[in-house]
Amino acid sequence: MTESASNSASTPRSRALLVVLFLVSGAALAELAVNARITSEVARREDWMEALAFVRGEWQPTDVVTSAPRWTDPLLREAAHSLIDREMAGRSDNHRYARLWVASIRGAISDEAPEGAPDFERDFGEVHLARYALPTPSLRYDFVDHIREARVVRMDGTRAIACNFTPSFGNNISGGLQAGPLEGPRHQCDPARPWLWVGATTTMDFELRARRCIWNHPEGANPIISTYESVTLGERVSLYGGLWWEQERTLDRGDVDLVVRVNGDEIGRMRHHDGDGWKHMEASIPEALHGQTGNVSIEVTSPAPDWRTFCWAGGMLGGAL
């Protein structure tokens, strides 16, 4: 028990303790100062409202608005009101838009912002607003927008069984973590298997992001086919697909295959493997068909369909309007 409780400022140990005392005191003051700075730089609700009110005044039909960092998305939607709809909130890309507005805080940069300087910038309190020009919109036909008009069948061998369109919501409207993407108006493929439907919804992909898409749970090896008739064909079909996070995250379930056909001929396919996330594919339209009308079919199958809550989105890109 040799430790001494008495102190003398003249010993090296005491001097060292004084240095520590100085450092801890400095740390305490610095901590208070940093906290004060953090709270003073918080963007107020009014800042968001003013920024989005400005956007609303400048809004054009082919505009899109986003925010950065990504966690500010609810704040953006609150301030944007009706500027953002489900299609915009759950978009997979910006092919339908000509201008991008970015509302950001804390110096964050949107991963959607194109390279180069914005053509407009202004601060609204702590919210920084920027506007970028995007490439000329190339989306000619959106499959999600037109899923109601599509002809949907499930194949039973060579027999096609129609999936009848139901304009009402399904039974799964209690909501909650276990409920998954909500079933709205849809093509119901088998009343005995309520999950076997095709229709627009919003899913949560592997990165927990919103994806407005077409729910298309595969039945198995027999395809479920959605056919869009008399579509004006552009240069390529762009498709995205993925599963509800809860069913993809275990990385141990069956693949999902998606095949694209034009007038019955396969032009592209994609195999989605757990962990691929919101996977993208493009399939070229044969040049001879550019500008023609034709039938575009999307077939979905899976060798192991259990819990394959597959959802896909996309459309026809390029070519003359």
Next chain:
Amino acid sequence: MNEPALVRGVTPNWRDHLLGFVLAAVYTAILLATSTNLGMNRDEGFYVDAGESYARWWGALFDGDAHVLERASIDAAWENNHEHPSLPKSLFAMSWLAQQRWHLFPEDSMAFRFPGMAMSALSLWILYLFGTRLFGRRAGLFAALSYALIPAVFYHAHLDCFDTPIVSMLLLVTYCYHRSITEPVWAIWTGVAYGFCLETKHNAWILPLVFLVHFVFVAGMERARRKSALGSEAKAASSGISLTPWWLVGMVLLGPPLFIGMWPWMWNDTLQRTGEYIGFHVNHVHYNIAYLGHTYFSAPSPMGYAWVTTLFTVPFTTLLLGAIGIVLRARAFMPTWFLAKVWKSGNPEPDRARTDVLLFGSFFTPMFVLMMPSTPIFGGTKHFLMAYAMLMLFGGYAFTRLCEAFSAELERMWKRPEAQHLLTGFPRGKVLQQGLASFALLGLFLAPAARDTAHSHPFGLSFYTAIAGGVPGAADLGMNRQFWGFTTGSLVPWFNRTLAPSASVWICDSTYTAFHMLQRDDRLRDDIRVAWDLRQADYAIVHHEDHFNIVDFQIWEAFGRVDPVYVLRYDGVPIVSVYENPHRNP
């Protein structure tokens, strides 16, 4: 031997107990006063249901109804929430019975929460006594206050839950065990306290292992010392260390009987139900929790979780002092052979009870358990708050040493001739100087913690410190925003002001009991209803946690819109979004 073994330690007297009691009482009063704007969380709702069920049983027992001891009556009442032991919930039940009879509290929720608050506040009393006994009164006071001013502790201490009450119980058992090393009669109290600890929460299971490791350390060192002291009987006998693990005898003989005896659910099919209870926690599911941008939902858990969340949620100055305390005491928890070979001289010397080994082991063990890849990490920091209590004892030691250095420096400065005329009329005296120095440093060192704690309320689980960049910085880093849905309580002013008469709300992560408690407490308008069907709800809320994004998207589809009418924020970070159904009845 009833003397403190460490050089700065003081044997607590009645004034110390009085101060410990005052600390606990004031903390409880603050918790009560600040609970009025803190909504109940999911688990609190479950424990309210259990408390009410148990209260009916206790009430019948007090009324002399002999049937309550029959199996059917016991099972009917105690089946509810039988995955957790009964002590805290029985106290919630007693408090609820008292509330029904005497209306002690202005809100029903306070009646359920009060026992948890009081049990949590007991930590301050024990920490003060323990710290005083080990390192002196300044250390005890700093340990108690710095623990009280950890935002996560402050949040959990409000609740009718078990996460801070179990810290009090763990501290109590550890204190008793420490005393039993030199005073075997304390083995009885160790056993009694362990029974209460077992009956509070399953965290108690790990305690014997911690004590065993410590005791092996103590006994090994003591045997070596006695061997080297052969021929000097007086020296060999003076340590007061008992080499018989009486504490273990006390824990084994008294702990389980008290555990079973206090929990009526265990009175029937005891072995099977004990197995069921253990199995539930050994095989506990992993809930979703975000950490550094990734949402974990199963093993393996990230090894750094406990350390990083501690760094991000405990005020930095508090942590720094704890770390300095560990460094200053490091020599005292090293093995003797290591000191003899590597670190031959220096301060402090270990005491015979190897107190520092016990403190460090009790600090490190909960953190170590969380480092196991199989350990679920849900619950933020609530599963290792005991580590914080122990760290605060080291912090108290560091605080004491810095106060001593500061006082000595002041004394030296004040003795200078040029200072004499400046200090004319200024209070003098060594004790006074030390007191002033201590209080000045106490205020300075605890100011960030006090600020953080005040700022964290009522968003305790959403709070992050300056190290994380505050709440928005933690959002950037992808840290968990909240859990348990307690932030619904912070929507009450908006609900009361905005919602149409008889409006219905889909309540996301809140339970009915938790939501309804807002009405029982007269905080929320009685006409507001809970909706279970999202599509039919007038309003829907979503608690922002990454994995709850799916609920956001369900609401978009159900309501056909994506714009919330209100977003509850905390430091500019979304906590809860409220959506209005455009199809609702006006």
